[in-house]
Amino acid sequence: MKKVYVDEKWCLGCHLCEYNCAFANSGISNMVKALKNKPIYPRVHIEESDKITYAVSCRHCEDPICVKSCISGALSIKDGVICIDHDKCIGCLTCILVCPYGAVAQGENGVVQKCELCLENSCGSPACVAGCPNNAIIYEER
Amino acid sequence: MQNIYINPEFEVIRNENRCIKCRVCERQCANEVHSYDADLNLLISDETKCVNCQRCVSLCPTKALKIVKNDCRLRENANWSDSTIKEIYKQASSGGVLLSSMGNPNPLPVYWDKILINASQVTNPPIDPLREPMETKVFLGKKPEKVQRDKNGNLICNTPPQLELSMPVMFSAMSYGSISYNAHASLARAATELGILYNTGEGGLHEDFYCYGKNTIVQVASGRFGVHKDYLEAGAAVEIKMGQGAKPGIGGHLPGAKIVGDVSRTRMIPEGSDAISPAPHHDIYSIEDLRQLVFSLKEATEYQKPIIVKVAAVHNIAAIASGIARSGADIIAIDGFRGGTGAAPTRIRDNVGIPIELALASVDSRLREEGIRNNVSLVVGGSIRSASDVVKAIALGADACYIATAAVLALGCHLCRTCQTGKCNWGIATQNPELVKRLNPDIGSQHLINLMTAWKHEIKELMGGMGINSIEALKGNRLMLRGVGLNDRELSILGISHAGE
C-alpha cells in the first residue's frame, strides 16, 4: 500500500506541509480564505531538534493500536487507510493516549483528526507530498 | 567611521491580504530579511539584506510576496549611473575590491543573438528528426589526419584516447567548495544518466563521486588542490585550467570559512585555511612548460585519457590556441568573458576577456589555416544559454559546448549573483549544511536530465531544418549561419555572411 514517508535528510523544516495539509482538509478552495487569521490544525507536524527536522503523520500501521483502542468505534481501517468518522468521535483522546508516533491530534472542534492520505478530501493524493519543495515527503509503496 | 548610506537595491512587497503568516519566508531566508513580529502579528522585512534570490517568492504558498527594484533612485545621470555611484559609496566605506559572482551582467554584445540559422527550402529537403535517425553523438580528442593502412591494407587503429558524448554538451568546471556536495551529486548523476561529462573544477573529487568517474573530467588548476594519483585516474579526462572566462589573468580565492569538513579533506588543505589558486601555474611560463605538464599528466594516466587545456578567451586567443594545439593537449576548452564564477573582482569580471563567439571563430579559423585543427577538439563555454547557442557554436567550429550557468539555473539558481556570500538559499553555492540540504539531488539531477533532453530534441530539430543529420556534418559549417546587425569586421572574424547575402 502506498503510504507517506519522510526522509529527514531532505526536510527543510519550512512547515509548508502543515499549511498544505490544513488547506487541503479545509474544504475551501482558496488558501488565503482557508487559513488567514486563524490557527491551523494540520494532520502532519514538523518536529525539530538539533537542526534536524522531519514531518510526522499517521503511519497507517497494519495493526493499529488507535483503532483497537477507540472507545467510540470512530477509527477504522478502510483498504489499509486508517480513517476517522468525525461524526462518531467524541473527543475522548484515547487515540492520542496510545499512538506511539504522536500522529493523532485534537482538531478545531474538539474531536480528533489524523492523516487520511487526502483520500477523503478533494486532493485525492497527499497534499503534503505534492507541496514539499524538496521531495522530503514521499508517497510510495515500500 | 560612518558608512555612506546606500539605499537597498530591492523592495520586498508583501500583499497583506494574502499573507497567512505561515512564516515560510522567514524560515527560508538565510539572509534574514523576513522576521515575524508576534505583537503586531505581522511579517516584517529588512530589505537591506535582500539579494533578490526569489526563494521566499517561490515558496510562499499564497504568492503574497514579490521583490521589485527599489525605485528610490539617485538622480538620473547617463554617465554616473545609480550602480556606478553606489559602487563608489561601497568602496569609500570599505576600501576594498568589489566582489561579484556569476557572469558579466553588463549590456555588452551577445553575438549569438546576432547570428541566425539556415533552414532547407525546396532545393534541399529538411529532415524530420521524429522519423529519421539523427546523430548527436560526438567524440572529443585528437583525430588522425588521414586513414592509415598497413602493408596488407588493414586499417591501423591508433586513434588517441577520445571522450564519447551522447550530445555535444558538458557541464563545465565548478569546484566542490564553490558549489555544494548536493550540486556536485546532481551534476555527476545527471552526466552519468545522460552519457555526457561533468567537471570537478579545481577542488578535487569527493570520494563519494568516484563511482561516476567515467563521466567525470578531473581538473588540475594552479593551486593543485585535491590532485593525487587516484584522482587523476578516477576521471575520464584531465583538464589543466589555465584561466577562467569570468576572471582571466587572476587566480582564485576560496575563503577559509568554506574550507570545512569534507571540502578541506577533498582539497587536501587544512580546515579554515584560505584556498588560494595563484594567477599563473608557477611551473608554466611557455607552451613548452605547458607541454611538460600535459605529458606529465599523460604519463600519470598512462596515455589512456585525453588532456584538456582550458583557457579564458583573451585578445590573442588564436595564437594561444595554436600553441596549445601543438603542446600535445587533446582538447582545448575556451571560456568566454560572460562565463560564471563563484566569486570574482567585479572590475575583472566586467572588463576583462572577449566574447566566446569571436574567440571560437578566430581559433577555429587559425587552427584550420595552420593545418592543425585535427590536433585538438574545441570545447567552448561562457554563457551558452540554449540549444540554438549550441547549434551556432558547433557551426562556428566547436566540437562541443560547456555549460555551467544554465546547469545551475536548472538546479534552482535564480541568478541573484551573490554566491560570494556563501548564503545561497537554493543550496548550490554554499557549504552551510542547513542550506546544502535544500538541493535534493533526486530533484536536481532530474532537472538537469530534463534540460539536456529538451536541448537534445531542439538540437535535432534545428539540424533537421538545415537538412543536416549529424553534429559532425554541422561542425564548422559556417554557411549555415548569417549575421544580423553586424559590421563587416565582426562578420569577417566570425567568418559568416550577413543575412541576405
Add this chain to the structure above:
Amino acid sequence: MKKYVIIGNGVAAAGCIEGIRTQDTASEITVISEENHPVYCRPLISYCLEGKTTIEKMNYREKDYYLNNGCNVLYGKQAIKIDDKHKLVITNSGDEIPYDELCIATGSSPFVPPFPGLETVDKKFSFMTIDDMQALEHAINKNTRVFIVGAGLIGLKCAEGLADRVSEITVCDLADRILSSILDEECAALMQKHLEKHGIKFLLGDSVATFDKNTAKMNSGTDVAFDVLVLAVGVRANTALLKEIGGEVNRGILINDKMQTSIAHIYAAGDCTEGDDISSGQKKVLAILPNAYIQGKCAGINMAGGEAVFDNAIPMNSIGFFGLHAMTAGSYPTKQDGGEVYEEKGDSFIKRLYMKDGFLAGYILIGKVDRAGIYTSLIREKMPLTDIDAAMLKKSPSLAIFLPETRRKKLGGVL
C-alpha cells in the same frame, strides 16, 4: 468446522469475533448477549447524556456486523453455567449451546455496598449500560438534584453528562480525593477545581451512613437532599461462571498471555479478566476498553488456531471533563519505591513522569496531553531510557527522543 461461543457482547466480544475471523472465516460464532443491543460503546453513555452522541452513533460496529461476520447472536439470554466436561454453555432459558472453543467476555457489574436504608430510595441507578443511562435520563429534569456516590471515572463522567441537564450535582467518595485510582492528591485537586468550576459539588473523605428516601445522612453528619441517586462506587468482574467449575479466579478470571484460562478450551477477555500489568509486574484487572478489544482479538486468534500473544498490557486512561483532559499510564513509583519523578506544573496543567530501573514506568498528564502516546509506547515497549534522549523526553513527547536510526526505522524512512 469449529463451534465458537462467546459469552458477552461487548467490545471484548467484538475483538474476539474479529480475531477468529482472521483465521477462520467459515465456522459459526454464537454470541450470548445479555443486553438487547448490538455491541455498543459503553463508555459513551455519558456523552450520550451530554448530547455529544446518539444511541445510533454509539454502535461500535456497522449495521450488518454480525451478519457480515457470520455470528448468531442470542439477545436477552444469560449464560448461567458452563459444562466444561461436555463443552456446553447453559443459558437461563435452558438452552445447551455446544462449543469447541469458548470465550468468556462477561465484563463487570456495578458493586453496590449494602447501605442501610437504600431500599427506601425511589430513584436509584447504576451507570454502566445503555439501559441504565436511559432509565436515568427518564428520571431527571432541569430541577433534579442528583447525588452520585463514587468519584471515580464512572461517577464523574456521569456528573459531566448530567451537568447541563439538572439543577444540582453532588458527588461523594470515601476517598479523600477524586479519581483516587488513577490520580494523586495534587492532580486530583486540579481536576476537582475544574469540575467545581462547572458546578459539581464534592463531599470527599465521606460516605453515606444511611439513606432515608430522598436524604442521605453522611458519616460526617451532613445531610444531602437529592431527587435521584446514582451509585458508582465500583465494579466487580463477572467471574462466577468460571469460578463455579473450578477455574482459577482472583479478582478477575486469571488468564495467561494467550488469554487462556486455567480450563482447556476456555478463554477470557475484557473487564472480567485479570492479567499482567507489565508496568508494575503485578496481576491486575485492567478494565479499560483498549485492553478489552486487544484481549478479545488475541483470544479469538488463538481460539481459531492462530498464534497470538498480548503481553504488554498496562493500565492507561484518557479522561476529560469539560475540556480539561487527563492522561495516565503505567505505575507511579515514588522516591520511596526507588523511582525518580520528573514534574512540571502550572495553573492549569501538571506533568509527572515516573521513572524506575532505567525505564519510564508511568505518567500523569493534565491539561497538556498532546502526543502522550509516545510516552505510553515507551512504557509499553519497555524502552530503556539509555536508548533515548532522556532530557528531551522530559521536555515534550516527540520522536526526536529516539536515536536517528530508531526514528528513521519508525518513520519507515530511508535507512
